[in-house]
Amino acid sequence: MPSLDPRSPLVLDSRELGRRAGSMKVMQFTVAAPADLGVALVVVPTGSDVEFDIRLESVMDGVLVTGTALVTVAGECSRCLEPLAFDTEVDIQELFTYPETDSRGREIPGSNSDDDLPQLEGDYFDLEPTLRDAVVLALPLVPLCQPDCQGLCSLCGVNLNDEPDHVHEVVDARWAALADLATKDSSDE
Ligand SMILES: [Zn+2]
Ligand SMILES: [Zn+2]
Structure with missing residues (x-):
């Protein structure tokens, strides 16, 4: 049977x-x-x-x-x-x-x-x-659209294959503070 x-x-x-x-x-x-x-x-x-x-x-x-x-x-x-x-x-x-x-x-x-x-x-x-x-x-466990796929920007999620020159201006907090002082100085004048 x-x-x-x-x-x-x-x-x-x-x-x-x-x-x-x-x-x-x-x-x-x-x-x-x-x-x-x-x-x-x-x-x-x-x-x-x-x-x-x-x-x-x-x-x-x-x-x-x-x-x-x-x-x-x-x-x-x-x-x-x-x-x-x-x-x-x-x-x-x-x-x-x-x-x-x-x-x-x-x-x-x-x-x-x-x-x-x-x-x-x-x-x-x-x-x-x-x-x-x-x-x-x-089947691949990590499938890729192309072997050197650039993935997504970890900050904003933009597709890096479409925008190879994509960068963010990373501003260090200490420089930001100095930049603030500089603006204050110039506004005092
Ligand atoms: Zn891809
Ligand atoms: Zn981005």
């Missing part, structure tokens, strides 16, 4: 591949990005195109999936807060293992000895967790 929904675009069917070790299948397909895909400052917009270019390989222990997914990323620059958007390719690599079988050769769901590896459910496996991991690894 599989809990994976075969109608989900990221749940793939390994049936065509067969379980003969060495058989291989190349798949190229586009799905709509699932919700909440990304990190704090940058995300893959929900519903945007995710273009998979992957290879399924039947290996001893299961199905090895390798390839790439091309995603659109949107967010804001961590220094100047301007919106940014770019496409990036993330690496997909996952081994989906077969469940163990009982003495009659029937698969025991959830019986995988290695808990870290995702498992096939019947002929199906779910690429969504793999995609999420790959995207989180690939």
Whole structure:
């Protein structure tokens, strides 16, 4: 009784591949990005195109999936807060293992000895967790609109990329006091 929904675009069917070790299948397909895909400052917009270019390989222990997914990323620059958007390719690599079988050769769901590896459910496996991991690894934690983004002025918040010559006259308090005296002197005359 599989809990994976075969109608989900990221749940793939390994049936065509067969379980003969060495058989291989190349798949190229586009799905709509699932919700909440990304990190704090940058995300893959929900519903945007995710273009998979992957290879399924039947290996001893299961199905090895390798390839790439091309995603659109949107967010804001961590220094100047301007919106940014770019496409990036993330690496997909996952081994989906077969469940163990009982003495009659029937698969025991959830019986995988290695808990870290995702498992096939019947002929199906779910690429969504793999995609999420790959995207989180690939997205920058400190996204920048350009490598040398100048950020914002810490005093007034102006975007320093737009105004490279922007400076504030920093007046030392002691000089300010002298300047006051000077004005008083001149007004006394
Ligand atoms: Zn910036
Ligand atoms: Zn300023």
